[in-house]
Amino acid sequence: xxxxxxxxxxxxxxxxxxxxxxxxxxxxxxxxxxxxxxxxxxxxxxxxxxxxxxxxxxxxxxxxxxxxxxxxxxxxxxxxxxxxxxxxxxxxxxxxxxxxxxxxxxxxxxxxxxxxxxxxxxxxxxxxxxxxxxxxxxxxxxxxxxxxxxxxxxxxxxxxxxxxxxxxxxxxxxxxxxxxxxxxxxxxxxxxxxxxxxxxxxxxxxxxxxxxxxxxxxxxxxxxxxxxxxxxxxxxxxxxxxxxxxxxxxxxxxxxxxxxxxxxxxxxxxxxxxxxxxxxxxxxxxxxxxxxxxxxxxxxxxxxxxxxxxxxxxxxxxxxxxxxxxxxxxxxxxxxxxxxxxxxxxxxx
Numbered sequence: 001x002x003x004x005x006x007x008x009x010x011x012x013x014x015x016x017x018x019x020x021x022x023x024x025x026x027x028x029x030x031x032x033x034x035x036x037x038x039x040x041x042x043x044x045x046x047x048x049x050x051x052x053x054x055x056x057x058x059x060x061x062x063x064x065x066x067x068x069x070x071x072x073x074x075x076x077x078x079x080x081x082x083x084x085x086x087x088x089x090x091x092x093x094x095x096x097x098x099x100x101x102x103x104x105x106x107x108x109x110x111x112x113x114x115x116x117x118x119x120x121x122x123x124x125x126x127x128x129x130x131x132x133x134x135x136x137x138x139x140x141x142x143x144x145x146x147x148x149x150x151x152x153x154x155x156x157x158x159x160x161x162x163x164x165x166x167x168x169x170x171x172x173x174x175x176x177x178x179x180x181x182x183x184x185x186x187x188x189x190x191x192x193x194x195x196x197x198x199x200x201x202x203x204x205x206x207x208x209x210x211x212x213x214x215x216x217x218x219x220x221x222x223x224x225x226x227x228x229x230x231x232x233x234x235x236x237x238x239x240x241x242x243x244x245x246x247x248x249x250x251x252x253x254x255x256x257x258x259x260x261x262x263x264x265x266x267x268x269x270x271x272x273x274x275x276x277x278x279x280x281x282x283x284x285x286x287x288x289x290x291x292x293x294x295x296x297x298x299x300x301x302x303x304x305x306x307x308x309x310x311x312x313x314x315x316x317x318x319x320x321x322x323x324x325x326x327x328x329x330x331x332x333x334x335x336x337x338x339x340x341x342x343x344x345x346x347x348x349x
Contacts (some may be wrong), residue, residue, distance in 0.1 A: 014331030020167025116185025149330030165299025
């Protein structure tokens with residue numbers, strides 16, 4: 001009876017609760033929050049000291065009494081309480097941004113989730129969203145949300161091939177008529193690339209690096225293919241601790257070394273893309289060859305990755321505009337379209 005008046009004053013929010021970053025999209029305003037999915041808290045009392053960017057700056061720099069955690073791992077909630085506190089704080093920031101006169105009313109939320117999660121993991125996401133202050137929470141599979149965010153016709157009887165490389169998972173999906181026809185959810189993505197780079201440099205130079213430094217190396221030097229000329233290969237000086245002496249050490253790292261480090265991970269993703277192509281219904285092949293494979297997510301920004309996939313699959317490949325925000329923009333668009341929401345949400349018609 002009272003749902004209608006409440007809905008008049010509630011805010012529609014699309015959320016990408018990612019392993020690396022959390023993004024929030026508000027209807028009519030666009031992306032209003034983009035923060036790392038990180039929480040700093042007291043070890044004993046579990047009192048939250050900071051979330052987002054402030055917490056990320058504390059990684060590797062805290063005393064023993066304080067822990068910095070990443071509550072989302074491999075695309076699922078690994079620490080429910082930390083995720084709840086983090087999202088609650090983000091909702092407060094959104095409320096301040098909105099400056100809504102009716103602040104007692106809660107937002108209606110659509111959240112992108114990995115296509116490979118279990119029913120228990122889905123319930124955890126829904127519970128954390130409602131616990132953080134949402135009046136209603138809808139779950140949307142990330143490949144579908146990303147396709148809508150890009151502007152692709154997900155409800156048509158035409159094939160869409162999408163690869164979403166995030167921080168914790170890589171989603172490979174063939175979409176048609178509002179559903180995933182063939183798909184893979186890999187627990188290898190950006191964080192595994194960071195680990196591979198850190199291990200490579202530890203073995204080659206006996207150099208121990210912090211998380212933030214490794215991530216910066218990936219962003220600055222990461223590439224999937226060798227550049228046309230040696231002059232175009234980039235390099236940077238990184239500083240860490242020498243494992244043999246325990247003293248500070250500086251090393252010059254080049255893009256070729258980073259490419260060698262992340263190559264096994266990219267090859268695994270390529271292998272899974274090939275398997276999905278093999279399983280794809282023949283009727284969809286023509287659509288996908290004409291439209292091409294779409295890349296999105298933070299990993300899509302690795303230089304030359306689109307060319308590498310195109311070489312391996314013999315199909316056109318293109319990177320979506322603003323690849324890191326496709327999922328959250330899609331969630332926002334779906335929430336504003338009632339018929340599309342009924343069609344794409346998990347567990348509903």
